[in-house]
Amino acid sequence: MTDPSRQDSLGNILKSTIEHPVKETKELLHQDGKLKPGQGTVTSVIALSLGFLSLLAVLAFHFPQYLTTPDLRHRYSVDVLRQLLLAALLIAGGMSLGNVILGRRRPINILSFVMVLLATALGGSRVPVGNFPDHTPYVGLDWFILDLLGSTLIFVVIEKLFPLYKGQAVFRKEWQTDLKHFAVNHFIVGLVLLIVNFLLHHLFGRLQSADFQQYVQHISFVPQLLLCILVADLSQYWTHRAYHEVPFLWRFHAVHHSVKTMDWLAGSRQHMLELIATRVCVLAPLYVLGFSEAVMNAYILVVGFQAVFNHANVHISWGPLRYLIVTPDFHHWHHASDEEAIDRNYAAHYAFLDYLLGTAVKSKNKFPEKYGVVGDYMPDGFIRQQLFPFNGSTKAASQNE
Incomplete structure (x- = not known):
């Protein structure tokens, strides 16, 4: 017979394994101010962001008729998008796994790595895209992913090279509210x-x-x-x-x-x-x-x-x-x-x-x-x-x- 106390112990371990990364991620997303170097915070944020966007991208590959913008989908190079998705998965997976091994921001990086594994299990960059109806109701998930990724890469760099306020943090106060506006508008x-x-x-x-x-x-x-x-x-x-x-x-x-x-x-x-x-x-x-x-x-x-x-x-x-x-x-x-x-x-x-x-x-x-x-x-x-x-x-x- 299975020991009930052991079942409870395993259940508590599993629950803690899931809840702790989610709790620490929520705490991180509610914070603002400068990121402290040397603690793995920057790489953790990059891994978490790329892991989440990669998972969304895989879903867009699975359901393009509902999750992509018609005016954009006809202009895409699917091969280029697959390469970008593969690169994002490799970067997110490598950064999160490295931080887990080094013991830096381990709960957040466990969650990031789980998202990378889930995206890969769902097909990753190899999800087949066949014919699909072109006149269906849709959500601009592709536009959100590409614009957020592109805007972050371009404008954060420009702001760091030519800042008006040199001490201003990337994650300034109320950034969470404006990110929600950004997402909903897309x-x-x-x-x-x-x-x-x-x-x-x-x-x-x-x-x-x-x-x-x-x-x-x-x-x-x-x-x-x-x-x-x-x-x-x-x-x-x-x-x-x-x-x-x-x-x-x-x-x-x-x-x-x-x-x-x-x-x-x-x-x-x-x-x-x-x-x-x-x-x-x-x-x-x-x-x-x-x-x-x-x-x-x-x-x-x-x-x-x-x-x-x-x-x-x-x-x-x-x-x-x-x-x-x-x-x-x-x-x-x-x-x-x-x-x-x-x-x-x-x-x-x-x-x-x-x-x-x-x-x-x-x-x-x-x-x-x-x-x-x-x-x-x-x-x-x-x-x-x-x-x-x-x-x-x-x-x-x-x-x-």
Whole structure:
């Protein structure tokens, strides 16, 4: 007969083996500040991140019709993605196993290694991809993985090479909230595009003129792209200004402005309804004018890069260009809560629009002193920020206590 006390002992060991790594991982994810060198924390974070993203990538390979973005899946090189996934599994597995052997952050690295083993058991980089339906509801899991991985590699490096605030930690305060915004905005990309396309078609479809669109599309690529960005930015400027000057709209936009530390992840903090409304307002004139597909693809790359870069913890000397294009220095002033920065610097691409329209910041200070909404009344947490426009107060936090 089996000894009941031994069964209980084995059960407790198994339970402890599972719970301890999960508990320590949760504690790590709730922390902020600088990572201490020499304790294996940096490699543990890399292993945990790559292990988790690799597991998600394997699921995307298994269910591409539901977990990948149609506009992206037709452009992929499956072989390249397989090589990237294999490299991520090897790096995550090697780092986590090395830390376990060395006794550094062992519980977290055990969890990382388990995720690598699970991803490998599910097929790893060799999951076959056959034919699948192309018109199914989907979650943009692939876009989340690629953008998070690419943005982290590119912008964290840029921030370290050209920092505005040299002592700023990668894992600054409230990074968890902004990562949730980042994830949700990527996961609902299909729903957002569906809503935006529906509104554009039904609200602005009758304004289209085939002859005029043909004329626009015959403009050479570079001038057409510059014109496309100008049209988009004019619409962005007035939409953005309305968010600041109309009290009801400000309640939604205040979510974006509540970021108190600027970095590449800060721009992700945005209310979902603002995300949809802004896309409709900005894309509507581009839809009506009918810019070419190549120009629209280039514009999407430009706006995607600037949206992240201009929030980043970066300072570069731009010279006279700072009066022409929007730079991190220019957009940081827009997020500042300094008195001279309130309701200024609305443009997203062309800084000269604010200079022409009299809304550019004029300050003797080189950089802002503080960021966030005046009064610091925005609650932390993704859900509470999404509910804020409907039940929150714009009074200073001290007045609400």
